[in-house]
Amino acid sequence: MSIQEKLEILADCAKYDASCSSSGSKRKNIDGIGNTSYSGICHSFSSDGRCISLLKILMTNVCIFDCKYCVNRKSNNNKKAIFSPEEICEITLNFYKRNYIEGLFLSSGVIKSPDYTMEKMIETIYLLRNKYKFNGYIHAKAIPGANPNLIKKLGSLVDRLSANIELPNSTSLKLLAPNKKENDIHKIMSYVKNNINRNFSPSGQSTQMIIGASKESDFDIMNKSDFMYKNYKLKRVFYSAYVPVNKDKYLPNITTPPLLRENRLYQADWLLRFYKFQINDLFDNSKYFNVLLDPKTDWALRHIDFFPIEINKASFNNLIKVPGIGLISAKKIISSRKYFNINFDDLKKMGVSLKKSKYFITCNSKYYNNISYNKNFIYTNLINEGSNNKLISGVQLSLFDEKY
């Protein structure tokens, strides 16, 4: 089989992993090739709009596991391929030199055994780092069930070592990934958490959950994320809308991936990590997010008495609760208002978006254009503005019907 054919197969099988970030590491180039950029660098964008930063491939798509949702499951009869360590090094280095990529994302199907698979991955990355002196970014996926010594070795070679939890609870995992034990994945995460340092997975760990392949609610998913952020200090939880690649009686019968739901989960995830929201703030009576409004706006309308916020006086923590005001805008406001009194024109000049925020703030006790303040009025306006938003209109409206 030619390198070309192998790459096609092994990239095709790796594409469902959502993670492609290359940030968080400060590896320097000491007389070799490559370094890492702390903020990460996107090198291209594929036709699905996702960033391409790393050469995202599987070492092999041969797998002894039979996870229902996975395109590489044992019971699928797709074309199989295996890359040798040297082949992976050659492609990585040549792509890197030409600046196609920021580094390597290496995952794999489980071939022979978890330990054997990990050994092969370690061999590959060891070659890259030592023989070829490659200092670019490497993200490797640990194989659940592998010996902790191997996890230690792999972690000392890469910038990020992580494991995918895939499903939010053990019942779903048993049903859809019968060979994976939840405990094995938690073991990896806790090992990585306890060992992160300059020489071991310096840019931390992340994980992924598949959205819409099992029956958990948004509430269940966010709780799981919250738990993992708190216990394993994850950098990121990636949410990957389930793409129906297999037919199975345990899988939902959908034709399009639930992208809007995925989007809402990401928005809520951000609120949890950076905006000091708690799980309970995100949900009221429903266990699902509002499809029409983002979680922050939804929260604001449910807590309308909290508003308006006075731009020239409010604390940072209150400013970031305003829909449309992000961390950067809030910082700009705080740092500037010491020196002058901010009015609505100043906000515009500073690049603070007024589209949503105008309903929730005052400048020097004045509302924007003296808009009368009323929950229903705001709600109607925001929904109308939102309906121009492509995510909600068109094809993806069909997502509202899915109750997974």
Next chain:
Amino acid sequence: MKNTSYVILYDGTFYDLINIIEYLLKEKIKPINIKSQEEYIPNLFDITFNPKNNSNKLFNYLFSYKNIFKNIYYAFLTKFENKEMQIFYFIINFFKYKEKVVYYKNLNCVINVLKMTKYVSNENHKFKGFTRFRMVNNNFLVAIINPENNILELLSQHFSRRLKNELWIIYDENHQLISIYNKTNYIIYKGIIENLSFIEEDWEKLWKSFYNKIAIEERKNLKCQINHMPKKYWKYIIEMEGNENEKSN
């Protein structure tokens, strides 16, 4: 400050611009415009003036304020026509407010300089990803770029660290600048490179097939793709070659 109708000319370098601003501040002259000699189109009504100053005092003073210096330098690299006057006003306000000047976002010159700075650093960041090299004679790497701002210096710093042990050339087609790196230093000079139409078939084909395979058909979103990777840059992004005229929906 005396309002004058002078159009001040400088030699196009950052160094000279700052020296000339130093002169203007000392003489309390407020010009109507400051232009580089090369870009300036003579006009019957303008009174041009080309002062000389090599003191570097202002330059060194600004240099000691790292953040301020960076903002002014980056603003200087933009394509915007009025950048020199904005920098002039920004420096006047810098003397008034010192490094706190960046917080005075109600002043137009501050907003404008910060916007220009952001514009340059964003484009520089994009080209750290979008630059594509081709290997020539198994010996050195060549890239052509088409940025709107003059980011070649910044980009060269990046690649001199990253591709430290490679020989490389980056040609900025829009500004007609060439950066040449010899494994130790890079040098940038004015010039045109023509006839660079070779391709590197094997690796480019492999990269393109990876590029196509990594996309998830069910998630197709060309609008999002173009937002992140504007079409104006596609010309030299090899995986996008030939797609420039493709219709997006």
